[in-house]
Amino acid sequence: MSIADRKEREKEEMRRNILSAALGLFREKGYDGVSIRNIADAIEYSPATIYLYFRDKNEIFAALQYEAAGVMRDHFLPLLQIENPWERLIDFGRRYMDFGLKYSDLYDLIFIIRAPMEHVENQECWALGMTTHQFFTQTVQTCVDARYFKSTDTEAIAYTLWAYVHGVVALFVRDRMRMYPPEKREELARKSFAMFTKMIEVL
Amino acid sequence: MSIADRKEREKEEMRRNILSAALGLFREKGYDGVSIRNIADAIEYSPATIYLYFRDKNEIFAALQYEAAGVMRDHFLPLLQIENPWERLIDFGRRYMDFGLKYSDLYDLIFIIRAPMEHVENQECWALGMTTHQFFTQTVQTCVDARYFKSTDTEAIAYTLWAYVHGVVALFVRDRMRMYPPEKREELARKSFAMFTKMIEVL
Amino acid sequence: MSIADRKEREKEEMRRNILSAALGLFREKGYDGVSIRNIADAIEYSPATIYLYFRDKNEIFAALQYEAAGVMRDHFLPLLQIENPWERLIDFGRRYMDFGLKYSDLYDLIFIIRAPMEHVENQECWALGMTTHQFFTQTVQTCVDARYFKSTDTEAIAYTLWAYVHGVVALFVRDRMRMYPPEKREELARKSFAMFTKMIEVL
Amino acid sequence: MSIADRKEREKEEMRRNILSAALGLFREKGYDGVSIRNIADAIEYSPATIYLYFRDKNEIFAALQYEAAGVMRDHFLPLLQIENPWERLIDFGRRYMDFGLKYSDLYDLIFIIRAPMEHVENQECWALGMTTHQFFTQTVQTCVDARYFKSTDTEAIAYTLWAYVHGVVALFVRDRMRMYPPEKREELARKSFAMFTKMIEVL
DNA sequence: CATGAATGAGAGTTCATTCAT
DNA sequence: GATGAATGAACTCTCATTCAT
Numbered sequence: 001m002s003i004a005d006r007k008e009r010e011k012e013e014m015r016r017n018i019l020s021a022a023l024g025l026f027r028e029k030g031y032d033g034v035s036i037r038n039i040a041d042a043i044e045y046s047p048a049t050i051y052l053y054f055r056d057k058n059e060i061f062a063a064l065q066y067e068a069a070g071v072m073r074d075h076f077l078p079l080l081q082i083e084n085p086w087e088r089l090i091d092f093g094r095r096y097m098d099f100g101l102k103y104s105d106l107y108d109l110i111f112i113i114r115a116p117m118e119h120v121e122n123q124e125c126w127a128l129g130m131t132t133h134q135f136f137t138q139t140v141q142t143c144v145d146a147r148y149f150k151s152t153d154t155e156a157i158a159y160t161l162w163a164y165v166h167g168v169v170a171l172f173v174r175d176r177m178r179m180y181p182p183e184k185r186e187e188l189a190r191k192s193f194a195m196f197t198k199m200i201e202v203l
Numbered sequence: 204m205s206i207a208d209r210k211e212r213e214k215e216e217m218r219r220n221i222l223s224a225a226l227g228l229f230r231e232k233g234y235d236g237v238s239i240r241n242i243a244d245a246i247e248y249s250p251a252t253i254y255l256y257f258r259d260k261n262e263i264f265a266a267l268q269y270e271a272a273g274v275m276r277d278h279f280l281p282l283l284q285i286e287n288p289w290e291r292l293i294d295f296g297r298r299y300m301d302f303g304l305k306y307s308d309l310y311d312l313i314f315i316i317r318a319p320m321e322h323v324e325n326q327e328c329w330a331l332g333m334t335t336h337q338f339f340t341q342t343v344q345t346c347v348d349a350r351y352f353k354s355t356d357t358e359a360i361a362y363t364l365w366a367y368v369h370g371v372v373a374l375f376v377r378d379r380m381r382m383y384p385p386e387k388r389e390e391l392a393r394k395s396f397a398m399f400t401k402m403i404e405v406l
Numbered sequence: 407m408s409i410a411d412r413k414e415r416e417k418e419e420m421r422r423n424i425l426s427a428a429l430g431l432f433r434e435k436g437y438d439g440v441s442i443r444n445i446a447d448a449i450e451y452s453p454a455t456i457y458l459y460f461r462d463k464n465e466i467f468a469a470l471q472y473e474a475a476g477v478m479r480d481h482f483l484p485l486l487q488i489e490n491p492w493e494r495l496i497d498f499g500r501r502y503m504d505f506g507l508k509y510s511d512l513y514d515l516i517f518i519i520r521a522p523m524e525h526v527e528n529q530e531c532w533a534l535g536m537t538t539h540q541f542f543t544q545t546v547q548t549c550v551d552a553r554y555f556k557s558t559d560t561e562a563i564a565y566t567l568w569a570y571v572h573g574v575v576a577l578f579v580r581d582r583m584r585m586y587p588p589e590k591r592e593e594l595a596r597k598s599f600a601m602f603t604k605m606i607e608v609l
Numbered sequence: 610m611s612i613a614d615r616k617e618r619e620k621e622e623m624r625r626n627i628l629s630a631a632l633g634l635f636r637e638k639g640y641d642g643v644s645i646r647n648i649a650d651a652i653e654y655s656p657a658t659i660y661l662y663f664r665d666k667n668e669i670f671a672a673l674q675y676e677a678a679g680v681m682r683d684h685f686l687p688l689l690q691i692e693n694p695w696e697r698l699i700d701f702g703r704r705y706m707d708f709g710l711k712y713s714d715l716y717d718l719i720f721i722i723r724a725p726m727e728h729v730e731n732q733e734c735w736a737l738g739m740t741t742h743q744f745f746t747q748t749v750q751t752c753v754d755a756r757y758f759k760s761t762d763t764e765a766i767a768y769t770l771w772a773y774v775h776g777v778v779a780l781f782v783r784d785r786m787r788m789y790p791p792e793k794r795e796e797l798a799r800k801s802f803a804m805f806t807k808m809i810e811v812l
Numbered sequence: 813c814a815t816g817a818a819t820g821a822g823a824g825t826t827c828a829t830t831c832a833t
Numbered sequence: 834g835a836t837g838a839a840t841g842a843a844c845t846c847t848c849a850t851t852c853a854t
Contacts, residue, residue: 203401518783
């Protein structure tokens with residue numbers, strides 16, 4: 001079995017290799033700006049080789065989205081350590097923003113890009129995203145149960161919180177904060193977040 | 204004069220024809236996904252004809268953005284009638300959301316889509332957008348001056364409000380509310396908005 | 407008749423207008439660099455108007471060649487005043503070079519460009535060129551008859567002289583003197599010409 | 610090794626294939642008159658294939674020029690055997706004319722055609738051409754040093770000789786000897802050259 | 813497993829030319 | 834007499850993709 005194992009492992013390595021190169025390029029030049037040839041050049045293989053690991057460009061894209069969803073989920077793992085629901089919720093928001101500001105391209109992939117959703121992998125990706133979403137919803141639910149909010153409409157609360165943080169990140173990622181000097185943008189986002197956490201205490 | 208008039212009208216019609224076809228395509232497939240040929244096919248003219256009305260692809264895009272910015276500004280005009288600053292601010296948010304949900308394609312063009320910003324017309328568009336932005340900021344400022352908020356950080360307040368409504372619209376426009384049944388999405392957005400207006404009273 | 411006359415005159419004026427614009431552009435950007443639209447823009451008429459005066463782009467080109475041949479012939483007219491055949495011959499050479507260095511574009515048109523020679527006008531142009539050529543040959547013949555040369559092979563002499571001055575101009579016109587600093591090129595040509603006139607005395 | 614060798618050979622063959630097709634077309638229609646598609650059609654490959662062998666149109670042209678310059682240099686190699694400077698100089702001229710009359714297309718490429726000179730390869734070509742030019746200049750210089758000329762202005766002498774032979778070839782290559790019957794053209798050129806060699810003895 | 817070679821399709825853009833008005 | 838509007842054909846060049854080796 002060990003030979004097949006190694007082969008499998010090598011195959012997986014190559015896939016990751018391709019994806020990571022694709023992601024890097026994607027980060028630099030946007031989705032449409034990346035070509036199979038670019039990726040091939042980056043990993044120093046021939047374009048044809050890519051097709052041994054991915055059926056077409058769309059499949060690479062789908063895999064990237066899945067990957068992004070995985071990275072995001074991992075980014076939230078430390079939250080499991082936080083027992084106090086309110087603290088966990090606040091940290092959820094902070095980590096969401098951190099992720100969005102730091103991995104803008106991944107965030108874009110997950111929450112902004114208008115993507116073809118035909119592939120199976122897209123659905124896996126969606127499933128993965130939903131577990132994260134449910135984790136968030138449950139955290140809100142726990143807060144509601146513990147009477148941290150006056151309102152008991154968990155759905156509305158969760159959605160409101162999400163909308164806000166998404167707004168912050170989306171404006172940043174898609175470069176719509178040009179009226180603020182570059183070095184002040186993140187600071188403003190952070191200040192606003194602090195303000196927002198105050199606000200929701202009265203929900 | 205009527206001949207020249209007619210010609211003028213026809214020319215204008217053709218421009219709108221092109222723009223409206225382009226708008227649909229841009230929204231559907233993004234800036235890079237749309238080709239001059241696509242647009243030409245859509246209006247059943249030859250590609251060369253497009254160039255009689257627009258210098259290049261970018262100019263079409265810029266014209267659309269400019270137009271969108273104009274529509275949005277007009278959408279906010281009734282606000283001028285509202286004297287009470289708080290009411291005006293709340294209505295601002297409501298109208299922002301209305302605009303985004305109703306003219307998703309225009310909203311996308313202004314606040315989400317990725318595209319080059321080199322053209323002069325882009326800058327005019329930006330200028331137009333900024334007047335709207337300033338109108339918003341002033342409204343917030345007036346509220347601050349009138350002590351509607353405890354906080355006096357106008358910039359942070361304005362940004363927070365904007366981020367929230369943008370988040371709501373952006374999730375909607377880019378179809379990230381698939382976990383909610385279609386017919387409930389707008390309702391949820393509205394409910395959340397009501398919740399949000401309550402929240403900001405304590406800012 | 408006077409109406410028809412005026413019309414004719416106006417038509418001719420327009421033709422010259424077009425040709426002179428075409429020539430200017432041609433000078434700047436080379437034959438292939440000039441488009442009908444360019445010419446139309448230059449004379450502030452519509453491209454379609456050009457077609458009222460010339461059947462196609464080729465015809466403009468042919469007319470230009472004819473014109474160039476005319477300008478060249480005129481350039482040689484003063485030679486008729488010179489009675490002494492040797493002096494006339496030397497002056498012929500000097501004027502040939504003057505013409506080539508000063509009206510490089512016209513020279514190119516006549517002696518270098520690889521042109522389609524289908525048009526009737528091309529043949530007229532050729533005829534015009536030939537009269538100039540014959541004038542030159544006759545001048546050489548006169549010199550031969552007057553024993554200015556030892557050789558009596560008029561044809562060979564004429565051809566040799568022509569080849570030399572053409573060489574000088576052609577290297578200049580087609581920018582093959584880049585090994586000499588720009589400001590010295592013409593000077594070198596002139597010095598060489600002086601040298602050449604000495605040489606041919608022994609022919 | 611033989612596989613790699615064969616591949617290498619095939620690649621080289623293809624390049625030559627392209628270049629030879631391109632050469633014919635360039636000569637026939639000039640630089641601007643030739644399109645990548647033309648070349649592709651001529652060799653019965655797709656246009657995209659051309660780009661596997663040459664970066665762009667200019668590179669094809671540059672390669673041709675470089676090649677032509679090489680062929681020309683090789684054409685002059687036998688001159689190295691000739692010790693007597695005067696004989697060498699005369700033979701230089703003869704070989705120059707031979708080259709121009711025999712390889713008109715290459716000559717055109719080097720000394721007549723108008724084309725952009727941006728590429729590095731153009732500069733290599735220029736460098737190669739200059740070594741040939743220097744070899745010529747040195748030959749003249751040696752003659753000057755050995756008092757074969759009365760004049761000591763090496764530069765002017767060299768330029769004069771060059772201008773003459775270029776004139777001969779250029780008139781021929783660009784078909785400006787139409788007033789002479791085709792079969793007599795080369796003969797006339799040769800006769801003139803003989804005459805010219807006599808002339809320069811008195812320089 | 814990897815690839816060199818090839819290509820059809822398509823990108824944005826410009827052109828000479830026509831024709832109804 | 835002049836033109837605005839239109840277009841088919843062409844341009845250079847890039848792309849995703851295939852396939853024999």
